[in-house]
Amino acid sequence: MYTLNLEDIMNNSDPNRLDRLEALAENVLAGLQEVRQGLQETRAIANSNAKSIQALSGEWQKEREQREKDREQWEKERQGIYKLLGQLTRSMSDFYEIQSDFYNRFDKIEQRQVDMTQILQKLIETQQKSDDSK
Template sequence: MSDEELKQLIASNAKVIEALANTIAEDKAERKKAYQQWEKDRSQLYQYMGRIAAAQSSFYEIQADYYHQLATLSEKQTTIKERQVEIQEKISQQQSQIIEILNRLTSS
């Protein structure tokens, strides 16, 4: 091989090495960019998960309050029904007394 061919081969190899080095650098830059995007996406995912957990917590608090209010209303309704029964009993007693009084008055 002559000196000229050797110089051309060395120059050709240098260009190939430079091209490979540039390709590797570009690949590293792309991987770094992809990793940064992945980190950003992961961060957003954790934020969304945190928001979902907070919303879930709020939902369960509201649901618990709702069931508490239902229980309270049920207790009040039971109390009202008991009072209605007592009132009905008193009305029945008074009606019986009125009938008894009227019967006495009409029989006298």
């Protein structure tokens, strides 16, 4: 590549001035073509990056929506669990109430049995005394 000095270009007495201007124009044109090619490559990279960002954004959006659905499902399941725990607590309360009632009735039956046994013993004793007196 031939490099030109500005002084050489400005020197009007040089017979090769036209050749040097043509060479300079060719150098500028080659530089512009390199810049144009660089811009095209940069645009291609920018477009590729934009597509990648768009794809990632779409995936991110889908993942976010899926997380939201999962969270909503988890919330429904959690509410269901609390509802079942409430029902279990009520059922346990009912069971313990019935069990308490059962034991109270059982205690009353035992007390009646004791009372009846005492009454029978008194009757038997009274009967025996009456038989002995005869």
